[in-house]
Amino acid sequence: MTTVSQTLANLVHQRTGTRPLDCYQCGRCAAGCPQNVPGEMDISPTRIMRLLQGETAFPEKAVEYARQALTAETPWLCAGCQACTTRCPQGVDIAGAMDVLRQEGLKRRMTATTKRVRDIQALHRTFLNSALRHGRIHELFLVIGYKLRTGHLFQDAALGPAMMAKGKLHLLPGKSADTSRVKTAVERLKTP
């Protein structure tokens, strides 16, 4: 029964300690989610939970339900604000489940492919690259990396001089005090 141990629902259980099975579809997460508004999430967080339940309940449809959950824009539009997790009457870590879906989506190369999801993924990548390389974020590299990855060259460009004047953008990256310790931590993160 190898397929069962790899269900998304099981992964959520392993990594968050809470079960999508416990969700009783009350809709409170959807009702309070700042991103579950017209024009944002394509399916509600409640529906994501139901897909994970369906994945367990119907082995014959598990692959399809998992695909629907992974390829939704919802996990990527989740801002991680934790309102859903905080409010869930059944104690399900919905925001945590979104993390699992993002990780698994990238790992399985099965995510939404809309422009805005690709932009979001680009931001994540640039951010992590910078953090992993320097141990901290260098704003200018972050901006440049993001713009090169997405092609949004002039987006928010007018804000640059003002930020520079206020000392929010530095030309050269700073380094954290002990990069070797950062490197060790990063290596440890990479090996599960």
Next chain:
Amino acid sequence: MSRIGVFICHCGENIGKTVDCPRVAESARKLPGVVYAVDYRYTCSEPGQAQIRDAIKEHKLTGVVVGACSPRMHEKTFRKTCAAAGLNPYLCEIANLREQCSWVHTDREQATRKAIDIVRSIVARVQRNTPLAPIRVPLTRRALVIGGGIAGIQAALDIADGGTEVILVERTPSLGGHMAQLSETFPTLDCSQCILTPRMVEAASHPNIRLETYSEVEKLGGYVGNFEVTIRRKARSIDPKKCTGCGTCWQKCPVKKLPSEFDEGLGLRAAIGIPFPQAVPNKPVIDRANCIKFKNGKCGACQKLCQTGAVDFTQEDEIITEKVGAIVVATGFQVLPKDQLPAYADGDHPDVLTGLQFERLASASGPTGGEIRRPSDGKEPQTVVFVQCAGSRDREKGRAYCSKICCMYTAKHAMLYRHKVHGGRAIVLCMDVRTPGKGYDEFYRRAIEQDGVIYLRSRAARIYRDNGQLVVQAADTLNGGERLDIKADLVVLGSAAIPQPDVRTLAQKLGVGYDADGWLSEAHPKLRPVETNTAGIFLAGACQGPKDIPDTVAQASAAAAKTLALFAAKELQRDPIIARVNRCAPPVFSTCIGCFTCAAACPYKAIEREEIRDRKGGLIKVVARVNESLCQGCGTCVSLCRSKSMDLDGFTEEEVFAALEALVE
């Protein structure tokens, strides 16, 4: 000259919204005989009643008219108020401004004019009312309980424990009812029989309870405190005094393949026997329709083998009559037969079970000893689909009401199945899940969270056969709603609870009401939930509406309390609304000519013959006389009397015509 007080109630907004109450009071003030009129927001409240009491004293009122709701609702209340202030209660009348005016009209002006007319009419009537005194009637302190299920058993035990004699009538051969058939009970999963059978034995051995099993109520006469009930003891073909319940007869009976009613057709029984091993009383009954002896006179094996000579083929039905003071109706319910659900596998597939059939399948005392094996081939089902709302909440093809118990028993069924078949899949199809009750929602969530029962939010559209495979058409509407055709090895219906098919006949015999679905009607849905509109007849359990065991037991105890409260009185008082034959001065004595048309028409047999004699004992004439304790005040005799010698106290012709004339003015 009469001094009438008029009190117009707004009933919050119920009357006040449609009727201009101050105007009605004002116009009443101008009526002849009225000395006081006032309107108030809630006349039935304590300040409202105080208003009436104060006015009676202050204005020396000789009559009171309350313009309010139906007299059915508060006539008693206001008459008591008047009595408290020293006014004869029968000098108080209700003008119905709610049910017969504000609730049925929308035009404020017209409704107000109608209210004024109604009040004028009742004022005219009250001026002619005469003081009456309640009639005292004796009381038989003995109760009848109809139905030997958990409701009847509980009611009988509580009444008997209160020191009152009880006759417990059950139409099947044993006590127990549906509860005896159940496997385990939600939400604690304790075994149904384990908690019920001790109560059955207790009822049978209680010194104050007389069991009449295999008996039915034939007829009911009399009235509260003084009912006379006719009971048919059906012929058991067994002498219960001789029978020891040894079981030889049903073991030796050659007719063994009859479908067992107790096992809902899933098991077999003989033509003689007890319905289940724990039956109370433990005395068999011969099923005459299927017994060879009764069919063609042969066999008689049971009689030959019975060591005590208890078998008696010549026994006949026995009719007995008993006097009782109060009646508890606890006749229970039935489960919707599956043949009424043609969309579900044509309603006749052996592997589509009613909820009650699954109870027998899961019961340790059932035909499979509690193993879940499907009826068609005895295999253990790997996928079981539970279909909720099978017949309930279906206004078009079934019943509009919610059967209340199915959500919980389905959760229990699915749970029991998962306990017994570990690898099995239990899928429940539901519109929603209704679990109000202590520990109920927790129980249902346990089915999902701990026992892995799968709930899908949709009604089953259809159940069909595909090459012998049962397929349930469903959808998961919470997941996009695309169709799921689920292959099922066994389907269990959350079958609707329905009234006993013959309950209307019984209700008519007893004179109690029932609703369009056939559930017996309580006197008030909130405030008088165990009383019927017939005094002295109470309701317990599912005959009044679908109910689970805790609610049934609670209602049965409530009915017992009502019975004991009734019996606590020394004697009963009843409204003196009875017919009366007039008497006048000699030599006429009465205008009654003694034709006795009234006696023939009286539904209550309340008309007697009275001989009027002179001082020497010589017969002058024979006239009719009304028996005060039998008369129900229906007025049939009054309308039929050719010599106009009858009148009805409280509704005299003078009073009624005065009310009518005032309307015509």
